[in-house]
Amino acid sequence: MNRTIEQLKQELHYDKTNKCVQCGYCLPVCPTYMSMGKETHSPRGRINLVKMVGEGKIKDLSVLEEPLNLCLGCRACETACPTGVEYGSILEAARAALVKRKTFSSPVRLVRNTMFKKVFPSKYMMGLTGNSYWLYEKTGLQKVVRKSNLLKKLPFHLGEFETIMPKAISPKQRSHFSSFVKAKGERKYTVAVFTGCIMDAMFRKINELSIQLLSEVGCDVYIAEKQTCCGALHAHSGEMDDAKELAKKNIAAFEDVKADYIVNNSGGCGAMLYEYGHLLKAEPEWAEKAENFSLKSKDISQILVLCGGFRNLTTREGERVTYQRSCHMTNVQKITNEPVELIKSIPGVEFVEMKNAAMCCGSAGIYNIVNYDESMEILDEKMKHMKETKASVIITTNPGCLIQMKIGIERENLSSSVKVLHLIEYLADATGVL
Ligand code: SF4
Ligand code: SF4
Known part of the structure; x- marks a missing residue:
């Protein structure tokens, strides 16, 4: 006993x-x-x-x-x-x-196993997801579905999420992902980019822009071939063994690239990479490697600032901008200044911090899907503070926050006056890379 x-x-x-x-x-x-x-x-x-x-x-x-x-x-x-x-x-x-x-019902067990073991860790399956979405958009099916009543009938309010998804990229564009991009001008650092699973399937454009911006500030950029999902969704869902396996695969994949830093552009993935050391500390064979991996893991905003930021940015006279802080960047990685510094470096931008800026937006991985009502209550509180800023641009540094903020804007009927952008999209536009 x-x-x-x-x-x-x-x-x-x-x-x-x-x-x-x-x-x-x-x-x-x-x-x-x-x-x-x-x-x-x-x-x-x-x-x-x-x-x-x-x-x-x-x-x-x-x-x-x-x-x-x-x-x-x-x-x-x-x-x-x-x-x-x-x-x-x-x-x-x-x-x-x-x-x-827990004894999961057969359908739930099937969905969990398929998503956690077959889809998120597989580049092929995630690519297929991205390509299927492109086909859905390209064939006009999306327009038909949006005009019909079908979206309202989808479970878990998935129809609401469908309407704010970013534009898909073609399979041809997807296959053109170079494994190395040279630094523009003198090389300051060698970095390896962590592309992520959902980030790469649905937000590939942001990954491409990240690579261009890193090259722009003086980084040689590698994309490690064998990298996989970071394991955050697994860890948050109690699937710790799967999370550890994915961490080991990533550590091995990035060991091949002798980079100064491992760079990500997603607050949630970044927090997971930052905690590989903690995750594998009880495994003697992996503990030191995992700790080194975590020490090298940085958010892209940290590297852009470290390299001195950008010169010759387009002026945004009087543009009011606010920043939805990613919880995992703030509370786990403790990165609070760099994104704001980069936003403020754009001439003419008027940065306004929203009240309770560090409070979660209610996105939290798949929380907004599985706990929709609770998530929306938290989001509505967030949007109250967002509106007080009178900002016309909301910047985020995490795909989950990006989607949640877009839902918030739709709920408030503000989509014609307020844009939601990832920091990388905003910077790429100001630098002329976009
Ligand atoms: S109540 Fe909350 S703040 Fe106080 S010690 Fe416990 S966890 Fe920390
Ligand atoms: S929801 Fe509350 S208890 Fe849960 S992590 Fe956030 S602050 Fe902590």
Whole structure:
């Protein structure tokens, strides 16, 4: 019996829950506590539940299910916590423990296995997804579907997401991805770009522009051939073994390229790459390699600033711009200044910080699909602050935030007056690369 309890404590990272002194400093920064108003849906309440399960005071683990499923994983609570509680690690461990014991229905198991094991990790499958989307757009099927009532009938509000997806690129363009782009002028650094799975399938243009901008500021740019999905969606869904396998594949793929930095343009993927060291620290064969990988992993904004930014940017006289901060960039990677510095470097731009800028927008991986109503409540709060800025451009640094902000703009009927752009698109336009 005691052995079982000890095993469960280890599995749940119980020791880490002891650091919580129940002060409640994390409550006002937690979007789900603010919107739902329940202690069990706050960081303190969630930690307490895990603690009670670890101590055997709660026998049924399913008590954790709803509170943890409704957690965004934004980790704002970690930033606010004065005692350094590693909430992300507690959350991941508890989700993995739940998944291990859960009996999924056959259709759910099939979808999970297909997405986590076959689609996200496969370049071929992700390319096929991107190409199918292009075909859907190119053949005119998209127009027909949009005019019909069909989108409204899709489950999980997927129709709403369909209307804000970026323009697809053709299979021909997709196949033209050079594995090396030389620095313009004198070389300052050699970097390897992490292209991501969804980022590469649906936002390939942003990847291409990232490579051009890195070359523009003086980087030799490599694209590691054997790289794969970062594993963030797996880790956040409790599939830790799959996440570790993907991390190992990426570490091996980037070892072949002797780069100074591994550069990504997605806050969510970036946070995962940044934490490979933590993820594999118990595996002697991988721990050091993983730590080195994480140390080299940077957001593109950090590298662009490190290289001195851009000269001769087009003036944007009086353009009001605000920045939707990515939670995983802010709370995990602790990158807060560089994106703003780059936005402000464009002459004439009037940068306005929105109130509660660090508060999650409700996107959080697939949270906005599986917990649509809760996500929209959080988004509506975000849009209130966005509107107060009177900005005509919202900049993001993460594809999830980009999509969520576009949904927000649609919900507010602002699509004719407010643009949502990834930082890379905005910079590429100002530099003339676009
Ligand atoms: S997680 Fe940190 S901030 Fe929140 S109650 Fe515990 S000690 Fe306080
Ligand atoms: S990760 Fe975000 S949503 Fe989850 S408990 Fe922490 S602050 Fe709240």
